[in-house]
Amino acid sequence: MTTKVEQRTYEDALNWLRDHGFDLLEAPGTQGRVFVRKYNVSAAIQKDGDDGVKIFAYPGYLVGSEISKLVNRGYQQFLKTAKTEIPATADHLKALQQFTEELKEALGLPSLYNESLGTVSESYEYDRVENRDKPISERPKRPWEVVRTKLVKPVKKNRV
Numbered sequence: 099m100t101t102k103v104e105q106r107t108y109e110d111a112l113n114w115l116r117d118h119g120f121d122l123l124e125a126p127g128t129q130g131r132v133f134v135r136k137y138n139v140s141a142a143i144q145k146d147g148d149d150g151v152k153i154f155a156y157p158g159y160l161v162g163s164e165i166s167k168l169v170n171r172g173y174q175q176f177l178k179t180a181k182t183e184i185p186a187t188a189d190h191l192k193a194l195q196q197f198t199e200e201l202k203e204a205l206g207l208p209s210l211y212n213e214s215l216g217t218v219s220e221s222y223e224y225d226r227v228e229n230r231d232k233p234i235s236e237r238p239k240r241p242w243e244v245v246r247t248k249l250v251k252p253v254k255k256n257r258v
Contacts, residue, residue, distance in 0.1 A: 106206040108151045114204045139197035140165050
């Protein structure tokens with residue numbers, strides 16, 4: 099069953115966020131872009147066209163003063179910044195999921211079933227699929243893809 103989602107204007111979204119306890123900070127040097135923060139999670143939204151609104155920076159848990167990126171390595175999720183990487187705890191993931199759901203409601207974006215079950219990582223980096231996100235030309239050659247450079251001389255059989 100589908101439900102119609104009511105799109106909000108930029109100003110309506112900002113008012114909704116203020117009314118629901120979000121901290122808003124104008125992005126320095128830009129107009130129509132705002133950082134939003136709650137539960138120690140932050141994201142950036144911006145004006146889209148004349149009156150629309152969209153997410154500019156995906157939500158991430160704040161590590162220090164930097165918005166982290168959630169990375170899934172198969173066995174553990176991590177909060178990764180430019181300076182550090184820490185294992186994500188259940189509290190981190192719960193805060194991220196709650197923030198994301200509230201942000202989507204504020205912006206009038208649809209809440210998808212698989213995302214409502216828990217947090218969705220920004221990238222998935224499993225051990226066995228390392229470098230899969232890179233273009234094919236930049237991936238290291240696998241053993242079966244390496245062309246042999248030495249040619250083996252065929253052995254001649256002598257007839258007796």
